[in-house]
Amino acid sequence: MDALPLELQQRICSYLTIKDLKSLRLASKVWTAAACRDLLPRIFLFNHPDSCQEVQDIANHPYLKHSVTTLVIDTSCIHPDLKFDQWARNLANSSSTPRSEEVETVTSGSDARAERISHREKLRSDTLKLRKQWRSYCADQQASLKRLMLSSIALAFSECPRLRNLIVECNLERDYEISSSAGMLEKRKQFYHRVPFSNAESSNSKYQWSWESMHFDIWDIFKPVHNAGRSLNSLMLLDADLTCPLDWTPPNTPIFQTLKHLRQINSPTNFLTHIVASAPELESFGTFDRWNRRSYPSMPSLMSGPLLPNLRALSLNRMTKEEDLAQFLLRQSHTLQHLRIDQGYRGSFDWSRVVADVRGKLPNLRRVEFNNLSKGLLPYRWGMANYFSTVDILQGHKHKLESDPMELENGLWEDYEQMFFPVKIRA
Structure with a gap:
């Protein structure tokens, strides 16, 4: 694999497993253009900046964009951010008993007890404030990532002429009778390699609580398809947590x-x-x-x-x-x-x-x-x-x-x- 040209290593090998790769021998750019039509039929989109960039790179590539036939969108959401690490460490190091250097020396036992109670109340108040700030930060990040994902979807459908198959899923709510896609799990490992795949794998993980789903209005997903004038060949909506108002009036669309x-x-x-x-x-x-x-x-x-x-x-x-x-x-x-x-x-x-x-x-x-x-x-x-x-x-x-x-x-x-x-x- 190391003998392949850098472009193929970066733009092809990252989307395929080793067993899927065949022996390649590039003879010309014409051969490369012809081979790309069969090397990259399915791309995945997660709420991760690198994933959005990956989709955008493919959509803007002069050859690879012609091979894409299927877009898989994962609406599940995690927050593997360094600020979250710091937030988790702060909570883990917090104690209901103040450190000795934080308590002023007092002569009365009752005054010392009152000081400890006051400090505990301050810790609780600071913790609640920190939780609120983190949730606000996550909400802002999620809104930003959602806009980035929607723009990536729009770019994919506008630039990939063979893209006519759409899969939207959120596999966090799957039960034992519904297995996750092997391709989806493989791509998840690339972007979330530091985060456990399920709560069962690491019940003590500080990331455990941060798994959740992103809520998309269902027309936000399909509007880029409509704007591109594309008609779908296949569609899968799998626990995607899409919302649709009861009084929603469908537009006239060829999708x-x-x-x-x-x-x-x-x-x-x-x-x-x-x-x-x-x-x-x-x-x-x-x-x-x-x-x-x-x-x-x-x-x-x-x-x-x-x-x-x-x-x-x-x-x-x-x-x-x-x-x-x-x-x-x-x-x-x-x-x-x-x-x-x-x-x-x-x-x-x-x-x-x-x-x-x-x-x-x-x-x-x-x-x-x-x-x-x-x-x-x-x-x-x-x-x-x-x-x-x-x-x-x-x-x-x-x-x-x-x-x-x-x-x-x-x-x-x-x-x-x-x-x-x-x-x-x-x-």
Whole structure:
């Protein structure tokens, strides 16, 4: 690797792991320009000045900008700042008992006790003031970084002509059933090498409390895409902590007109409904609903939307509602080929009615996967539960189900697809 030209070392090797790099032999600038189209398809953006600078360098590069097809934005936020180190050390060294040199010599024991009490009160007051100052500093830094991130997004979409895939995620709230992207974790190590990846790795770390998410207005993320006149090919909104007012009126935008693949975890329902209604070419949809402090059920976004004439693949994970699912599946029966339903919480719903309504009425299915679809409500003794299988829904089915590895669709990434369609990908 050291034998590579400096430009490739700085602009290519930093984005790829060793195993991803192939033997390179540069013959000319023409060869370099041609090779760059396949060397850097995915870039990552964090709330770190170096990350923003990295994205800007790529977007301004005469060759590399033509290779970028996917932008991954991480909205999680940490503050590994030297001032925070000093702040933490000050708190660690603070004591409720004053040092001897800080207490004036007094003759009366009661006066000394009053002095110690006064000093403790001063320490508490100073600590609260320091905490307030640090929070204010962090808020200012976060606002500055947010502006820097948004400007980097705008630059990427304005300068990278092949950029048509967007992933927005905040993997701080992931649970054990949703694994983080390998590419995202690898890039995080480069920018946050001094900070633990999770609280479990270092429960005593002074950085532990500083993990949080940056709150973005959802249109702030998509406005640069709109301004560039770009239509997305794939979109993933994964626990990104995006806000969308209930009275928000969507603008007339071409962003979703050619959208083919949509994945979501806890996205605002009204914005998700707008996406589905504005994406006539949508071919696959994957959703992961779960109960948390800001759970957004995704099924109403599908049910209230129009017929999706090109929908071929559907993945529903841990649904919070399923009342109208049968009607939706029947409405899409002419196009639906791949159906996956994973309830997650065993016994949380009775799927008997849904299965009875669609049995034998989905003639075009080629791939089917059911997990934990219980035959009745079973709040306990889950090991004794009965579950529906693919045979229960494929009564009189004419097509042989496929089980061979799938081709990865253009614009999708295997490390993210495993969250929604966990099947083998054909190499």
